[in-house]
Amino acid sequence: MSISARIVTIATAATAAVVLAFPASTQASAAPASAKAATITSFSPTSGVLGTAVTIKGTNFNSTSTVAFNGVASSAVTHTSSTTLVATVPPTASTGTIRVTTSGASVTSTAKFTVTPGVKASTTTGSPGSATTLSYSGFGAHEAVDLYFDTADTGLAVASAAGAGSFALSIPLAAVPGTHWITAVGRHSGYSAQLAFTVRTNWLQYQSGPSHHGSNGVENVLSTGSVGGVEEAWRTAGHGTSYSSPAIVSGVVYGAFSDGTLRAFTETTGALRWTYTTGGAIVSSPAVYNGIVYFGSDDQYVYALNASTGKLVWRYETGSVVRSSPTVSNGEVYVGSFDDKLYALNAATGAKLWSFTAGGTIFSSPSVNGGVVYVGSGDGTVYAVNATTGAPVWEYGTSGGVYASPVVQGGLVFVPSTDHTLYALRASTGATAWTYATTGALEATPAVAGSTVYFGSDDGKEWALNSGNGQLRWSVSLASGLATQQASMVADGVVYTGDYAHTYALAASYGGVLDTLSVGTDYGGAVALNGAITVPDYLDGVLAHFTLDAARSGSDVSRPIPADLQRR
Numbered sequence: 001m002s003i004s005a006r007i008v009t010i011a012t013a014a015t016a017a018v019v020l021a022f023p024a025s026t027q028a029s030a031a032p033a034s035a036k037a038a039t040i041t042s043f044s045p046t047s048g049v050l051g052t053a054v055t056i057k058g059t060n061f062n063s064t065s066t067v068a069f070n071g072v073a074s075s076a077v078t079h080t081s082s083t084t085l086v087a088t089v090p091p092t093a094s095t096g097t098i099r100v101t102t103s104g105a106s107v108t109s110t111a112k113f114t115v116t117p118g119v120k121a122s123t124t125t126g127s128p129g130s131a132t133t134l135s136y137s138g139f140g141a142h143e144a145v146d147l148y149f150d151t152a153d154t155g156l157a158v159a160s161a162a163g164a165g166s167f168a169l170s171i172p173l174a175a176v177p178g179t180h181w182i183t184a185v186g187r188h189s190g191y192s193a194q195l196a197f198t199v200r201t202n203w204l205q206y207q208s209g210p211s212h213h214g215s216n217g218v219e220n221v222l223s224t225g226s227v228g229g230v231e232e233a234w235r236t237a238g239h240g241t242s243y244s245s246p247a248i249v250s251g252v253v254y255g256a257f258s259d260g261t262l263r264a265f266t267e268t269t270g271a272l273r274w275t276y277t278t279g280g281a282i283v284s285s286p287a288v289y290n291g292i293v294y295f296g297s298d299d300q301y302v303y304a305l306n307a308s309t310g311k312l313v314w315r316y317e318t319g320s321v322v323r324s325s326p327t328v329s330n331g332e333v334y335v336g337s338f339d340d341k342l343y344a345l346n347a348a349t350g351a352k353l354w355s356f357t358a359g360g361t362i363f364s365s366p367s368v369n370g371g372v373v374y375v376g377s378g379d380g381t382v383y384a385v386n387a388t389t390g391a392p393v394w395e396y397g398t399s400g401g402v403y404a405s406p407v408v409q410g411g412l413v414f415v416p417s418t419d420h421t422l423y424a425l426r427a428s429t430g431a432t433a434w435t436y437a438t439t440g441a442l443e444a445t446p447a448v449a450g451s452t453v454y455f456g457s458d459d460g461k462e463w464a465l466n467s468g469n470g471q472l473r474w475s476v477s478l479a480s481g482l483a484t485q486q487a488s489m490v491a492d493g494v495v496y497t498g499d500y501a502h503t504y505a506l507a508a509s510y511g512g513v514l515d516t517l518s519v520g521t522d523y524g525g526a527v528a529l530n531g532a533i534t535v536p537d538y539l540d541g542v543l544a545h546f547t548l549d550a551a552r553s554g555s556d557v558s559r560p561i562p563a564d565l566q567r568r
Contacts, residue, residue: 036060037105043098046111049118049193050093050137050164056085062102069113070096070162089113091120091135094162115164117191119184125250127201128173128218136193137164139186148183148565149175149197150557159186175199176221177530179556185566192562203248203527205287206325207445207487210368211408214447214525219491221531221548227494227505228515230533230546234270239263242536244285244325245487245524246543247293249307253534254293255543256282262295262303264310267530270545274310278303285325285365285524287333289347294333296322302335302343304350314350318343325365325405327373332387334373336362342375342383344390354390358383360401365445369408369427376402382415382423384430394430398423400441404487404523409448410467416442416455422463424453424470434470438463440483443523444497449490449508454497456484462497462506476511478504487525496526500538519544 040058048054056067060082067074067087076088085100098109117138126132139145139159147155147167157167169182177199185192207214222230240258247254252273253265258281264273280298287294293307298321304313319339326335332353333345338361344353360379367374372393376382378401384393400419407414412433415423418441424433440459447454453467460481464473478484482499489496494514495506500522505515517526519537526535533546 038065038100038102038107040098040100040107040109043109043111043113047114047116048089049116050089050091050120050135051118052089054087054089054098054113056087056098056100057083058100058107059083060102060104061085061100064103066101068099068101069093069115071099089115091166092137092164094137094160094164117184117186117193119182119193119195121169121182121195121197124195125198125200126171128171128175128199128220130171132169132171132197134167134169134182134184135164136167136184137162138193139163139184139191140189143189144187146185146187146565148185148560150180151560151565153565171197171199173218174220177201181557181559183560183562183565185562190563190566194559194562200251201529202250203246203529204289205247205328206245206285206365207405207407207447207489207525210327210329212327212365212367212405212445213407213409213449214445214487214489215449216489216491216529217449219528219531222494222528222533223492224494224507224514226548229548230515230517231548233532233545233547235537235544236263236265236270236272236542238541240281240541241538242521242541242543243283243523243538244536245521246527246534246536247286247288248527248529248534249288252307253543253545254286254288254307255536256284256286256295257541258282259541260297260299262286262293262305262310264307265543267532270543276303276305276310276312280321283323283523284335287326287328289328292347294326294328294347296324296326296335296337298323300337302326302333302345302350304333304347316343316345316350316352320361323363327366327368329368329387334366334368334375334387336364336366336375338362340377342366342373342385342390344373344387356383356385356390356392363403365405367406367408367413372427374406374408374413374427376404376406376415378403380417380419382406382413382425384413384427396423396425396430403443404445407446407448407453412467414446414448414453414467416444416446418443420457422446422453422455422465422470424467436465436470436472443483443485445487445525447488447490447495452508454488454490454495454508456486456488456497458483458485460484460499462488462495462504462511464495464508464511474511476506476513478502479513479516485522486520487523489525489528491528494528496528496533498526503533503535505533517544517546
């Protein structure tokens, strides 16, 4: 037993001091000092809507302080000092006192914080048909509250006894791109609150999503009746040539160019935001995920940049040039290289998760669906591999090269091959569902919308087939007669396709030409989004942006007067 813990000296009258040793386990612990109770002396502001930041002054606040507004705890509390706290009024709070709880005790303010009529949304940006959750407060107890999107009454909610509540709102499919207004109006009190909502659709990566269907199902400005009226609104400076298709996210257009640059532009004006330069040409189309933009370069690297600033987050070196467009799904980046490998990288760090070796170079952009990655190769084979492990699932050989991206939709994988054939394969097994032979090599990625698959061929034609059985619906020879290698896309009944000199808008139902734009790309494709068409011009190395009103894209709605809404 150790006795090296505590030494006590006892002095006596007759002898020298006696020294006693006690083990450490017998030491008496010092009693902790009593925690002092907090006090609240003031708070500011004394009223506000939900989400207001309230500064609370007092004494004896500590780092474990919690704050509640009329019994509802705030999830955002900042401990500035022992005398100051900043807390955000939580979504379901109502008028009442503020309570601060520390390790000492709880203290309640003598004054009340008044929750004024307000409305907040879980997201203030979304596409037509998307959903947002509204939280409203400051209305009368059990009061009926009308919720308006612009001037349309979209629903009726009933407030709680505290005058608050929530409501799930679906953005109308007819809401055009631009600023709109959500208004809450109490039927009895006449209290009202408003917030702005931006209607905007994103095109996150090559051919829209991980399955590369190439369809924008919520476009409501450019249609068969209006697309012929578009005019050029802006174009960027030339940067070599452009093979890739842009990503358009949160009002920013990301374009890649053969001079080795990835550039970000403002969607409405074309103003340059930032530029990042690599060591080789960029043929790969960018993808945006969680605030990061991904792409490959001929310098053999896969890059990840901060989408707001263009600063490098990470880069990963493969064994050859990277012309495959990255596909991002579930926190992973899938991309091919001319070293014959398909890579899976961690989207946040760039760490390699696995690689799969094909029988030839991979120009194709991988498609991801149902936990499987589908990718084509220059050896004429389409490979299906497990998205988690990279283990092979199945493979299917064609008689040509597979350079375009496979498209996964409705349980089928649509595979274009340079052997002039479009293959429809069962996604689960790779078995042939049907094939269709054309009169030219297929190097363009198809689009699938509804029950139709659309694709171009090197004989200068665009084709439309029944996606379920492969029966021909229509084909049209484009005016230029050049090889149609531009990826097809579909939006609101219009098919966008073309070659390296022109982009065509065709009627999806019968193939009639609705408009012809004197810009075009090779392997990339036009993007019709938010009432505009953005085309990477292959020959001049520019991005050209077309709208119905050449001065701008979108349309802002005037802020409605709540009293007028009640009188409707």
